[in-house]
Amino acid sequence: MFYPCKQTCIGRVLDSIEARARHGFQCYIGEQTMFFFPRIGVMSLDTPERVKYFGLQNNQSCAICRKRKGRSAARTATCHSPEEIAELLACANEEVHTRPLQRRRKRARERLARHGLNYKKRCKLTDHAKRSLVQIDSIGPRLFGGLARYERMHVYFIAYCTYLIELLIKSVPKSNYGAVHEVVRQCQQFRDPWTGVTHPRLPQLLKMTHLTAERRVRAIFYWAHVLGIHARVIYEPIRLTARRAVASLQLILIAVRGHRAYTSGELDVIFKEVGQQFFMALEELSDWHDEQSCNRQAVMYQRDPEKYTEPVRFEKTKRSVYVLYPIRLRHVKCTSTWKYYSSTFFD
Secondary structure, three states: OOOOOHHHHHHHHHHHHHHHHOOOEEEEEOOEEEEEOOOEOOOOOOHHHHHHHOOEOOOOOOOOEOOOOOOOOOOOOOEOOHHHHHHHHHHHOOOOOOHHHHHHHHHHHHHHHHOOEOOOOOOOHHHHOOOOEOOOOOOOOOHHHHOOOOOHHHHHHHHHHHHHHHHHHHOOOHHHHHHHHHHHHHOOOOEOOOOOOEOOOOOOOOOOOOOOHHHHHHHHHHHHHHHOOOOOOOOHHHHHHHHHHHHHHHHHHHHHHOOOOOOHHHHHHHHHHHHHHHHHHHHHHHHHHHHHHHHHHHHHHHHOOOOOOOOOOOOOOEEEEEEEOOOOEEEEEEEOOOOOOOOOOOO
16 A cells, blocks of 8 residues: 655645635635635644654754754754755755765755754655745744744643653652642642633642643642742752742743733743743753762762762763864864753744
């Protein structure tokens, strides 16, 4: 049995939309006759399908901005230029037979790889859709028409909540498990703001077993009650950091739920400044736990070097920077001071 690839399947759907994008189609609603002109606003693709269809390098690559190796996720990245990417893809896939053109093709392939794109898997979106793509002048041109977006369930409700919950569980000493359970038991049930229906109560917060996307979101608001003002259930050096991470993620989750109206300026503050604080807090929590783990491993290594391995401290991620000099191209290595979790915020 023949299974067509994703490019072919999605291309057939795009051809049908593109065929009606210029002249529209007639529709009868009640006693009125109306013309509609379809446009493509979003593509609902999960991460594996999005990577394959848009020709990304891996799951960590971003089709909106350049996620460079060694760069921090808390740093605002540069957006892809559609014209530049199209030229690089054309140069990376052309047939050449001379040494200068081969070196030019090699540099184009390396540049695409640094920007997170795979030259062997060119997305054919623009071959099928031209008029049906939505262009917003205030935002500017976007690669693939801005369709390579991250949907909120897998990114915000699952990924971001999982990042924080895992670190919070590690930050609670075993002697404080009883206090956490007691606060969870006393916490009131949350209600739906529209219907007033109560949400099911979470039995515990120190395990992530059977946590759906909705329960992970609910757990973040439970953690706000558990931490309270002083966050005494958390190790003392990271109490303020844990509270900052929970508060910033709460604001992000409220904004993406769609139950409240925000202006463009308010959303910019939430997704840029508050999002930056969230990732910086995650990094501080992770650094503290890594330091504690290395210290414990160092003690065991000093006690019995033959049984335990020597701990390896976290090293700065190395990235390559090419500096063009008048005579020749030199290869210079430099380092970055940040670890990163994700680049889906800062588009």
